[in-house]
Amino acid sequence: MNDTNTNTISLPDSGHPxxxxxxxxxxxxxxxGRFRPGEQxxxxxxxxxxxxxxxxxxxxxxxxxxxxxxxxGEIGRGTFVLDQAGARPDAGGIIDLTINAPPPxxxxxxxxxxTDLANRHALALPHGGYGDPSGTPRQRGTxxxxxxxxxxxxxxxxxxxxxxxQQGLHLAFATLRETSSVILTESATFPGALAAAASxxxxxxxxxxxxxxxxxxxxDVALAASGARIIYTTPVCQNPLGxxxxxxxxxAIAEVVRRHGAMIVEDDIYGIYxxxxxLTYRELMPDQVxxxxxxxxxxxxxxRLGVVAPPATLLAAMRKxxxxxxxxxxxxxxxxxxxxxxxxxxxxxxxxxxxxxLARLELTRAKLGIxxxxxxxxxxxxxxxxxxxxxxxxxxRASEAGVRITPPSATQVGDSPVAGVRLCIMxxxxxxxxxxxxxxxxxxxxxxxxxxx
Numbered sequence: 001m002n003d004t005n006t007n008t009i010s011l012p013d014s015g016h017p018x019x020x021x022x023x024x025x026x027x028x029x030x031x032x033g034r035f036r037p038g039e040q041x042x043x044x045x046x047x048x049x050x051x052x053x054x055x056x057x058x059x060x061x062x063x064x065x066x067x068x069x070x071x072x073g074e075i076g077r078g079t080f081v082l083d084q085a086g087a088r089p090d091a092g093g094i095i096d097l098t099i100n101a102p103p104p105x106x107x108x109x110x111x112x113x114x115t116d117l118a119n120r121h122a123l124a125l126p127h128g129g130y131g132d133p134s135g136t137p138r139q140r141g142t143x144x145x146x147x148x149x150x151x152x153x154x155x156x157x158x159x160x161x162x163x164x165x166q167q168g169l170h171l172a173f174a175t176l177r178e179t180s181s182v183i184l185t186e187s188a189t190f191p192g193a194l195a196a197a198a199s200x201x202x203x204x205x206x207x208x209x210x211x212x213x214x215x216x217x218x219x220d221v222a223l224a225a226s227g228a229r230i231i232y233t234t235p236v237c238q239n240p241l242g243x244x245x246x247x248x249x250x251x252a253i254a255e256v257v258r259r260h261g262a263m264i265v266e267d268d269i270y271g272i273y274x275x276x277x278x279l280t281y282r283e284l285m286p287d288q289v290x291x292x293x294x295x296x297x298x299x300x301x302x303x304r305l306g307v308v309a310p311p312a313t314l315l316a317a318m319r320k321x322x323x324x325x326x327x328x329x330x331x332x333x334x335x336x337x338x339x340x341x342x343x344x345x346x347x348x349x350x351x352x353x354x355x356x357x358l359a360r361l362e363l364t365r366a367k368l369g370i371x372x373x374x375x376x377x378x379x380x381x382x383x384x385x386x387x388x389x390x391x392x393x394x395x396x397r398a399s400e401a402g403v404r405i406t407p408p409s410a411t412q413v414g415d416s417p418v419a420g421v422r423l424c425i426m427x428x429x430x431x432x433x434x435x436x437x438x439x440x441x442x443x444x445x446x447x448x449x450x451x452x453x
Contacts, residue, residue, distance in 0.1 A: 019060035020355045022051060026061065027070055030081055037083035041071065063107050064352050069430030073107040095437040098406040100239065100381055100424045101301045105352045110345055118339040122332050129331025133323045135161035142338045143307055146346050150298075151271045152280040152291065154309055160319060161329045164304035165269045165294035170196040171308060171325075172265045172290040173230070175318050177202065179263070182228035186214060188411040188418045190239045190267065193232055204232070206414040211374060213238070213245035216252040223260040230263055235281070237270035240411045240422035242383040243374040246276040254284045261288075268293045272350040273357060275377040287311045295337055297380065299349045305329060305337035353426075354378055360425045360434060367438035368445060380426040388417030394444060395421060401440040 026047075029035060042050065044058045051058075062079055065071045073079045122129070125136070134140070141156035148154050162168050173183065173196050183197055187206040197204050205226060208218035213235065222228065231253075235245035245253075257264055266281045266289050282291040291309040306329070310318050322328055340346065358378030365373065373382060386394065391408045398405050408418035423441075428434040 017351060017355065018053060019057045019351065020064060022047075022053060022057060022061040023064040025051070027065060030070065035081045037081050039081050040077075041079045041081065043078065059107075059110070060348050060351060063105055063110070063348060064355060066105065066107055069432060073109055094402050094404055095428060095433060095440075096404045097424045097427050097437060098404050099427045100297070100422075102297060102349075102353050102380065102426050103356065103429055104300070105349055105356070106300055106302075106345070110343070110348075113343055114336060114339040114345060117342065118332065118336040121339065122335040125331055125335070129334075132319075133326075133328025134159075134319050135329065135334050139334045139338045142341050143305070146341045147293070147307065150346070150350065151268060151274075151278060151293070152282050154282075154291075158309050158312070158315075160308045160310075160315070160322060161334055162306040162308055162322060163326055163329055164296055164306040165267065165292050166192050166196070166306070167322075167326065168292040168294070168306040168308040169193050169232075169265065169267065170199070171318055171321055172292060172310070173197055173200055173202060173232075174321060175310070175314055176230050176263055176265070176290070180227065180229040182226050183230045183232050183265075184214075184219065184222050184226070184228050185232045185413055186238065186241060187413055187416060188240055188408075188420075189232065189413050190234060191406075191410045193267070194411075194413070197232075204413045206416070211243050212249050213243065214253060216249070216256050219253060220256045220260075223256070223262055229261065230265065231257060232265045232267065233281075234267040234270065236268065236274045237375060237379045237381065239267075239270070240381065240383060240406070240418075241374070241420075242379055242381055242422075244274065244276050247279040250279055250281060250284060254281060257288055258285060264289045266291045269297050270380060272298045273354060273375065273377075273379055275375060282309060287313070290314070295340075295346075298353065299337075299340060299346060303333070303337045303340065305333060353380075357426060360431060363431060363435060364423065364425050364438055367435065367442050369442070380424065382423045382425055383420050384423060385420040388419050391417075391419065391421050397444045398441060401444060403437045403440050 035041060044055050047058045048055045062071060066073060069082060071079050072082055137156055139161060140159055143161065144154040144156045144159055162171065169192065177200055181202050183202055183204045184207050185204050186209045194204060205228065207214045207222045209215060264281045268280060268291060271293060281289045294306045295303045308318065357380055361373065361378050361382065364382055388408065395405045395407050405421050408421055412418045425434060428437065
């Protein structure tokens, strides 16, 4: 190993969090040859002493570097520098930008700590976990406290744990089916929500929107004209359009919904990326909102622990429906997800993902020559507006170039074709792989003057 005296490396003075500055300093040291591929980094304690930071900050910095494919942690051995030339297991193959999931950010050490805690709690569950299908009081309490700190005030008795946000949406739509078979939403929306509605024989109808969400006056007209009593929306990082609905627009929409006695199904799965505050529809009008979220986008797709917070009047009906459909979340999954939150992995992951989302967004903007974006502070996906015809052509040409993109029609609501494409910039395992995809996409954009961003 080279000289490990990292005291000579100063932390960059920027507005970024301490752990991100530390990660960049270590990454710079690696790039400068201080630590070569295959070499072991100093221990967390040594790095903490050398940089005068806490061990927690070092852990978060190393997790950030792991997510970027710069280092790899091995249980019982330490952290090792990866060979960047060989750190692309899919180099030369198809790069999939259709999966809206975060990159791997959890170290083996942290996973082992969570697993150990989950094992102890799981083995002590009465009847092997058979009981309330919505989760034990302790599990729900832990999740509720985490959500209250991160997103919106919730109590343990107000939430149900389920098999991911997808089941949460299906439960919400199914429970509201008697009030209306029409669901109002934006002109393009989450394919999973479209699938859930279709499976229940429900129809999604588009409402005119701008870069901040549905227009309150348009929603007012649509509710009156259609007889619909259900609104579905993803207010943070709307999928696929990528915008965020601010507090003033939320209040205006909530007022329209109150007047019509309608219900909002609020999909807050990307809530950790919120840049316009923590105000949710759930907080504004708890009696007219079914709040849905999950750990899959904010922690890891391995942990599809979904959360549903319905109004008190619908709680029993939704719990009964869940029991009939699946008997709830598997007990061990509930315990592992709860353990992750109990040891602080929820906060750690959110910080890493926000930082990585911003870095990848900046990389995407630079490579594709994009100006303004809906969420400049970072987002898991990015919307490229273009005509419907060019969008279809772009997807086809990207596939020929080795980059897979979701067809615009997969997100279409109503009869009007979707005018743009979604890029899931967090899907590649590392920035290096993302950059390779962006270079290919930039070539397509640059070779056809009609395909513009």
